[in-house]
Amino acid sequence: MGWQVEYTSKRHVRGTIGHSMAGRVLVLCGPPGSGKSVVARVASERGMSILSLGDIVRAEMTSRGLPETPENVGLTALSMREEHGEEVVVERLIPSLTSALEKSDVLIDGMRQPEEMEHLRQHVEDVTVVAMSASTGLRMEWLEERGRGEDGGVTEFAEREEREWGWGLEMLIEQADAIVLNDGSLEELESRSEMILEALGF
DSSP states (O other), rough: OOEEEEOOOOOOOOOOSSESSSSSEEEEOSSSSSHHHHHHHHHHHTEEEEEEEHOOOOOHHTTOOOOHHHHHHHHHHHHHHHOOOOHHHHHHHHHHHHHTTTTOOEEEEEOHHHHHHHHHHHSSSSOOEEEOOOHHHHHHHHHHOOOOOOTTHHHHHHHHHHHHHTHHHHHHHHHHHHHHEEOHHHHHHHHHHHHHHHHHHH
């Protein structure tokens, strides 16, 4: 199949937090290994500021003195939500987002649940949402190549899939302004990310 970008709406609007900001907000969502970090890297090269919700979880894990393992990442993400509410990760991102929007467009990498989007929209008037999609087999292959501490093997992948889809990722994807079906190689995604961002007006 290769590449396909499906536009679900034509809403590309300026993000605001309280008052008009210089930048706009693009949120990337999608299952593990679907290509989000690749698009984020290209967006950074285009001058966008990159904020990662996963980095918020990893910072919390570090503050607890935990090594980065698939189990610790998952347990930390769950306990943060249980202790502080479903919107905690986005809430902790807001100060950095406010500051970044004064200077540039911002890409938020790794939103996973509708509650996070709802909380973001309480602070940002309008957001462009892009969902990444790829087959399970390709995603597993790419995660093995990536080798990030949170990725693990087949068992950990299955547990992470269950956890993130259970958070309501499918409902979040349904809100997307565009869905990128990534059925090519990782190298192809790197070369095409520029085109995707250009098409979305970023």
